[in-house]
Amino acid sequence: MNWKLMKLGALLTQSKELSTAPDANRRIRVKLNVGGVEKRPVSNEVEGATNYYTRKAGQFIFGTQNFHKGAFGVIPPELDGFETSNDIPSFDVSKDCLPEWIFFYFKVGDRYKELEKLVRGVGSKRVHPKQIFEFEIPVPPVAEQLTIIEQVQASAARQRMITEESVQQLTHLTQLRQALLREAMQGQLLPQDPTDEPAAMLLKKIQAARAAIIKGGKSKAGTLFLEEAETVEGLFDIPASWAWCTLDDISVLITDGTHQTPSYTEQGRPFLSAQNIKPFRFMPEVHRYVSEEAYQEYTRIKKPELGDLLIARVGAGIGECAVIDKQIDFAFYVSLGLVKLISGFLSADYLAYMINGPFGVAYSKNNIASKGGSAGNFNLTKIRTFPIPLPPLAEQHRIVAKLAQLLQHCDALEQRIRESRRLAEQLLATALREALAPPTGT
Numbered sequence: 100m101n102w103k104l105m106k107l108g109a110l111l112t113q114s115k116e117l118s119t120a121p122d123a124n125r126r127i128r129v130k131l132n133v134g135g136v137e138k139r140p141v142s143n144e145v146e147g148a149t150n151y152y153t154r155k156a157g158q159f160i161f162g163t164q165n166f167h168k169g170a171f172g173v174i175p176p177e178l179d180g181f182e183t184s185n186d187i188p189s190f191d192v193s194k195d196c197l198p199e200w201i202f203f204y205f206k207v208g209d210r211y212k213e214l215e216k217l218v219r220g221v222g223s224k225r226v227h228p229k230q231i232f233e234f235e236i237p238v239p240p241v242a243e244q245l246t247i248i249e250q251v252q253a254s255a256a257r258q259r260m261i262t263e264e265s266v267q268q269l270t271h272l273t274q275l276r277q278a279l280l281r282e283a284m285q286g287q288l289l290p291q292d293p294t295d296e297p298a299a300m301l302l303k304k305i306q307a308a309r310a311a312i313i314k315g316g317k318s319k320a321g322t323l324f325l326e327e328a329e330t331v332e333g334l335f336d337i338p339a340s341w342a343w344c345t346l347d348d349i350s351v352l353i354t355d356g357t358h359q360t361p362s363y364t365e366q367g368r369p370f371l372s373a374q375n376i377k378p379f380r381f382m383p384e385v386h387r388y389v390s391e392e393a394y395q396e397y398t399r400i401k402k403p404e405l406g407d408l409l410i411a412r413v414g415a416g417i418g419e420c421a422v423i424d425k426q427i428d429f430a431f432y433v434s435l436g437l438v439k440l441i442s443g444f445l446s447a448d449y450l451a452y453m454i455n456g457p458f459g460v461a462y463s464k465n466n467i468a469s470k471g472g473s474a475g476n477f478n479l480t481k482i483r484t485f486p487i488p489l490p491p492l493a494e495q496h497r498i499v500a501k502l503a504q505l506l507q508h509c510d511a512l513e514q515r516i517r518e519s520r521r522l523a524e525q526l527l528a529t530a531l532r533e534a535l536a537p538p539t540g541t
Contacts, residue, residue, distance in 0.1 A: 102239045102537040108232030110201065111190035114158060118151040118182045125181045127154060129162045129170040133206050136160060136172040138181065151182040158189040159198045163225040167214035171205060173198045188228055200244045203251055204236045207531040237537040247534050258527045265520040272513055279505050280456035283498050284488055286338040295491035298342035302489065305349050305444045312351045312441070334458060337488045346450075347483035352439040355412060355479060356431035357397045361389045368394035369427060373411040373434035376421040378455040381409065383427050397430035401437055406447050408438035410454065412477045418463025420454040422447045436482050446495040452502055453487060462486065 128139035154160065156179035162170035163186050174181075174189060183189065192198045205211040214231070218224035239247070282288045333343040347353060361370055367388040375382050389397070403409070405426055411419045413434045431437070440447055453459050462485060469475040490498065 102237050104235045105196070105238045106232060107201070107234045107236060108229075110193045110196045110236075110238070111159060111228075111232065112193075113228050114152065114154065114189045114191055116153045118153045121151040121182060126151075127160070127174070127178055127181045127183045127187065129160060129165075129172055129187060131165055132169040133171070133211070134169070136174055136178065138178060149184050151184055152189070154181055154183055154189045155179055155191075157192070157198055159192055159201050160187060160189040161226070162187050163227060166226040166231075167212060167218055169209075169211055171202070171211060173202050186225075190228075195241065196238050197241060197244045197248060199248045200238065201236070203248065203531065203535055207535050208528065237535070239537070251531055251534050254527055254530050258523060261523045262520060265516050268516050269513065272509055272516070276506060276509050277457050279502060279509075280452060281458070283502055284453050284456055284458055285335055286341055286488070286490065289494070289497055289501055291338050291340050291494065292491075293340075295340060295493045297340045298489045298491050301444060301492055302342055302344055302348065305441045308441045308444060309349075309351055333488070334462075334486055335488075338490075340494075341488055341490050344487050344489050345483060346438060346485040346487055349445055349487065349489070350438050350440055350483075352401065353436065353479060353483050354401045355436050356401075356433050358433045361387075361393055361397075361430075361432075364388045364390050367391060369429040370394075370431065371429050371435065372432040373414050373416060373419075376409050376411055376419060376435070377416065378419050379421060379451055381421040381423055381425060383425060383429060386429070389430055394428075394430045398428075403429060403431065403437055404439070406440065406442065408440065408447060408450060408454075410436040410438065410477065410482060412436050412479075412482075413475070417467055417475070417477050418454070418460060420451050420459070422451050436477065436479060438482070444492065446492070446499055448499045448503075449490075449495040450487065452499065454485070459485070 124141055126139040127136060129136050154174050156174050156176045158174045160172060160174055160183070164170075192201065214226050217226050217230045238244070279288065337343070356372075363370070365388065367390050369383060369386045370389045371383055371386050375386065403423055405423055407423045409421050409423060409431075411417055411434065438450075440450070454463075463477055466477065466481040467475040468478045468481075489495075
């Protein structure tokens, strides 16, 4: 019960042992978010007039610029004799306190974040050693510190095991999702129904409907389009009742948004970009506005409608696809591709599964056109020639229903895994707070 409140200034003495032979290959860095202390990668920096100081194993160390962001720790034995500048000071710790005790004091409950109110400076804000010296921390006898630290480290080790296990489970879950999508697009997820109308006949009907739309409705309903679609080379084997085609074969229009940078307005018509879609998710809620005049100009010959597909053409999400499943009038930027399907002959959701699945992602990533230093774009020509394994229409609907059911199970499992990890982290945090709190009455 001999706990004491002691100022850090009484426990820490800043080490100022100047390095006599600075060595860029023996430098220390302290990672953010309590990520640890490690050897800094060698850089090509030019050595200047900066002083470097020799650091010792067991010293407490922090980054003055990022202490409040979790850049602190205890120097491990393998970094004994390494160096840092004065921006990363280290401290010898009094015999009355273990360096790990101070480390856990700041770590528990993210107490280090409270230091943000101490940072000073206009550009580069810093926490200076003298500022933390005024902090009072509860300090038990060294033997009790050691016992508590061992308990805390054992709990942390169990937490790491739980985290690693959950990461592995989530990885397997991602692989399962990909396997389901892969099997679905190869016709292996469900058995084929011999009574389904073959996809070859479906393609002919689509071509007839497409011709009628393009010719302004002059073709008679049900008349088969006389020009057969070009044969598409398949990426893999598919059932006999399926057919390979391109996205262009089954669409009436594939285009992109305006190439002009809009003059945005405070109110008006929604204006969307690639940021408004993720795989399977159409997210128009956060957007900018353009005037009614601009909207009419941008959508004159390419108005997005319910059931159309949107495909990201630029950015980190190149190739990501979503179905427009919300009734909203909007214009859109060149970063989005628009695919208008032949209504009544296709399942837009099936195509979204294909484009967002492993085969579709591989095609998108392998067909990015790069220009100079840009991240590249998914050219409309490549979108039009996107190879599609097309099942009979009835089977498309069955595949969509089955995938929705199976992926919903995957989502529920992922939620349970993440919740289990969250609870484990919460229990560890509670245990740490209780372990480092002084006994009642001391």
